[in-house]
Amino acid sequence: MKRLDDYRMTLGNHELVPIMIGGMGVDISNTDLALVAARLGGVGHISDAMVPTVTDRRYKTKYVKGKLAKYKTNVESADKSLVQFDLGELAESQKMHVTKTMERKEGDGLVYINVMEKLGMNNPRETLKVRMESAMDAGIDGITMSAGLHLGTMALIADHPRFRDVHLGIIVSSLRALQLFLRKTKNLDRLPDYIVIEGPLAGGHLGFGQDWAEFDLLKIVAEIRDWLAEQGLTIPLIPAGGVFTGSDAVRAIEAGGVGVQVATRFTVTEECGLPDRVKQEYYKAGEGDIEVNMISPTGYPMRMLKSSPAICSGIRPNCEAFGYLLDSKGHCDYVDAYNRELEKVRDEEKIRVCDKTCLCTHMRKFQCWTCGHYTYRLKDTTVQEANGDYRLLSAEHVFNDYLYSTDDQILLPR
Numbered sequence: 001m002k003r004l005d006d007y008r009m010t011l012g013n014h015e016l017v018p019i020m021i022g023g024m025g026v027d028i029s030n031t032d033l034a035l036v037a038a039r040l041g042g043v044g045h046i047s048d049a050m051v052p053t054v055t056d057r058r059y060k061t062k063y064v065k066g067k068l069a070k071y072k073t074n075v076e077s078a079d080k081s082l083v084q085f086d087l088g089e090l091a092e093s094q095k096m097h098v099t100k101t102m103e104r105k106e107g108d109g110l111v112y113i114n115v116m117e118k119l120g121m122n123n124p125r126e127t128l129k130v131r132m133e134s135a136m137d138a139g140i141d142g143i144t145m146s147a148g149l150h151l152g153t154m155a156l157i158a159d160h161p162r163f164r165d166v167h168l169g170i171i172v173s174s175l176r177a178l179q180l181f182l183r184k185t186k187n188l189d190r191l192p193d194y195i196v197i198e199g200p201l202a203g204g205h206l207g208f209g210q211d212w213a214e215f216d217l218l219k220i221v222a223e224i225r226d227w228l229a230e231q232g233l234t235i236p237l238i239p240a241g242g243v244f245t246g247s248d249a250v251r252a253i254e255a256g257g258v259g260v261q262v263a264t265r266f267t268v269t270e271e272c273g274l275p276d277r278v279k280q281e282y283y284k285a286g287e288g289d290i291e292v293n294m295i296s297p298t299g300y301p302m303r304m305l306k307s308s309p310a311i312c313s314g315i316r317p318n319c320e321a322f323g324y325l326l327d328s329k330g331h332c333d334y335v336d337a338y339n340r341e342l343e344k345v346r347d348e349e350k351i352r353v354c355d356k357t358c359l360c361t362h363m364r365k366f367q368c369w370t371c372g373h374y375t376y377r378l379k380d381t382t383v384q385e386a387n388g389d390y391r392l393l394s395a396e397h398v399f400n401d402y403l404y405s406t407d408d409q410i411l412l413p414r
């Protein structure tokens with residue numbers, strides 16, 4: 001049987017090892033993890049989700065404190081429309097995040113940034129433009145547009161000097177979403193450099209309804225592959241979601257991919273940004289401990305561990321400090337849900353909000369344990385220590401296991 005290392009993935013003018021580590025916000029796919037993928041010749045992703053919060057933690061900036069101080073009189077108000085991000089600070093923070101990553105890059109691989117459209121930040125157009133332009137200014141190799149249809153996103157950066165040299169990719173979960181995207185970007189005379197096709201078994205938000213289980217990744221890949229061929233279009237396809245072994249990856253390439261995007265296997269690596277105690281929760285999870293629910297205020301279904309502290313927590317919205325999910329009108333579904341419960345209970349201490357969660361605060365604190373469907377198999381990828389903990393893996397070990405394994409086997413750490 002073939003192994004993944006028998007293939008190479010060409011994106012733009014770069015020949016790469018066919019492994020892309022997917023973006024995982026907030027700082028879960030962090031700089032260290034992305035740099036391993038690049039060093040080994042593949043593609044790593046950082047994420048720009050909540051980037052000012054990330055640079056505060058990593059590089060001691062004070063953006064969150066400053067924003068909260070500026071808007072603190074609004075904390076009790078249900079109307080968050082006046083809480084705006086300072087675009088200059090946002091640019092500064094994004095540039096810092098990307099520069100400090102790219103400065104450390106070694107090897108022949110690439111580092112991309114995952115940019116989610118659903119992070120409207122109370123000013124969707126302008127904040128998205130600033131995030132993308134600042135990432136390009138700071139030398140990012142590529143931008144993966146995710147969590148949204150991105151119908152107007154490429155146009156926002158069409159005047160940037162790097163528009164035609166930076167790699168641009170889009171994540172879709174259906175042919176229809178891809179068709180819409182290509183139709184809307186046609187007049188820019190610039191196709192995406194790659195398309196990540198994310199199936200229903202992925203981690204994070206899903207591009208499906210609650211009927212996600214009825215879809216099959218490789219069928220969607222074949223459908224998109226055939227349609228592109230009919231149109232005479234050649235765009236590299238990168239299947240994602242549930243690619244758990246090197247052999248899964250080979251099957252995904254044989255179905256029409258040039259490489260794969262993977263994430264869940266890397267959540268239990270030493271480099272991954274999750275705290276070690278959370279990595280143990282991922283390891284311990286059984287199949288019944290994972291659910292797809294609708295608590296994300298984005299409106300997309302999201303897969304997570306049922307034991308996530310984010311579920312049914314009733315914390316006060318934190319939009320003055322964060323506010324990443326506020327749409328163009330300053331609206332977030334969690335703010336509504338929280339105020340509805342506050343009205344009923346009238347005691348902040350006792351509030352439980354189960355239909356939505358404050359994703360900003362909980363992602364910031366690593367309390368929303370989003371994960372791929374096969375998280376329950378992670379325990380089979382390692383050994384257990386005498387104290388019962390599962391051993392963390394190096395990202396290089398997992399990367400090489402994808403690359404060199406055959407027959408659906410997984411190499412355990414020594």
Ligand SMILES: Cc1cc2nc3c(=O)[nH]c(=O)nc-3n(C[C@H](O)[C@H](O)[C@H](O)COP(=O)(O)O)c2cc1C
Nearest residue numbers: 022023024025146202203204241242262263264372
């Ligand atoms: C913990 C976690 C967080 C994720 N966060 C994001 C994200 O912020 N943006 C995004 O586009 N995809 C996100 N994803 C999806 C991954 O980038 C990837 O496409 C998908 O999980 C691949 O499937 P796999 O996890 O089964 O390998 C996340 C996945 C995980 C496991």
